[in-house]
Amino acid sequence: MCPGYEFSYDSLNLEIFGRKPENMLIGNSLNCYAGFSTNESVRFNSSSGGLITQILIFALEKGIIDGALVIKMNKDKPLEPEPFIARTKEEIIEAAQSKYCPVPANVAVKQIIDSNPNEKFAVVGLPCHINGIRKAQQINKKLKNNIVFCLGILCNHTPNFLATDLFLQRYNVKKEDIIKIDYRGNGWPGFMRIETTKSTLKISLGKYWWFIGSHFFYPKSCLTCSDGFCELSDASFGDAWLPEYSHDNKGTSVVVTRTEKMSQLLCDMKNELELIKIDDNRITQSQMGMLYFKKKSLNARLKFISNSSKSQEVLNPDLIDYILSIYVCFTVLISSNPIIRKMLAKVPLRVMWLYKLPYSIIVNSINSKNMWKKN
């Protein structure tokens, strides 16, 4: 079922939404919103606006679902993500926030397959998770009938485990001392919070993202992915990286709904959610860096790495995209070298920042001119 081996976006779009993708950047859509949960605590303790957590709680309380496939960090092994079926409000809240490490969401799918025939579920996942679920639904009736909706998470890439390991080393945190790790939460854009037997560290997203977001920690499969908006989910959720929300320290999400049942569910949540309709252009504007990576420079990267059969329409790359792709592929390639890994644990964050700076400046300038989007 792994979507990394073979995947047809057109046929799955036809099967799920009855039409091929209308918008090459975000896929099929019905409505776009920006908003947040009206529950201050849910909003503050989630990744952005707390919408995913709030929708799951509502669906559970209204009997729309009996459980949701979500991810928490394992209590005994706090650095390991644990996919599970949350069946209570408390469990859904416990699973809130983004986990910036590889997550084997498929291990909990078996619990849905083995569940009572009348039970209904929601699934939360990254594009690669949801695409795998969609393929599995094609051959497994229980998954098709019993999963009532899939909530997708916008995704640029998932950092590998090395990112967290080296980050802990640089802060002199021993893995065995860790009691709990939160990658997001505590308002927006939030903090990484590392609770150890000795102390609690709180590191702002801005600070650790230069490290964890560095191309040194990109899994190879993320280099071949063209789906940043989780285009086969019933609704997709991301951070509202827009100027009008940049001073909001509580958190706002952007949402794309793709199915009537999801649009209706959001309408029914008038008391639980604060949502405003926005243009799909504003949604793409909030994700220009990610869209450049997925839709504009993908084919340039694929010239340098082998790829399996995935068919999704993307834009043709220009010379500058090839140059930037050489930088990205070279960085991913050398990151597997043990000497480079040792160096990464030691180099000052400023050096890491400087290494990525030319790439960021060029991509920002390409995006600010909006040239590729107009083509």
Ligand SMILES: Cc1cc2nc3c(=O)[nH]c(=O)nc-3n(C[C@H](O)[C@H](O)[C@H](O)COP(=O)(O)OP(=O)(O)OC[C@H]3O[C@@H](n4cnc5c(N)ncnc54)[C@H](O)[C@@H]3O)c2cc1C
């Ligand atoms: C690896 C990764 C990359 C991302 N990249 C982008 C991006 O490029 N642009 C952008 O705008 N937003 C990105 N996000 C999404 C963003 O961080 C928030 O998850 C999103 O805005 C939803 O916020 P929320 O407050 O509604 O979610 P919450 O209410 O906090 O709920 C989050 C839900 O997602 C589940 N979850 C968390 N991490 C994972 C995971 N790794 N795999 C599967 N399920 C998970 C949790 O169990 C929880 O149910 C990314 C998230 C992740 C995990």
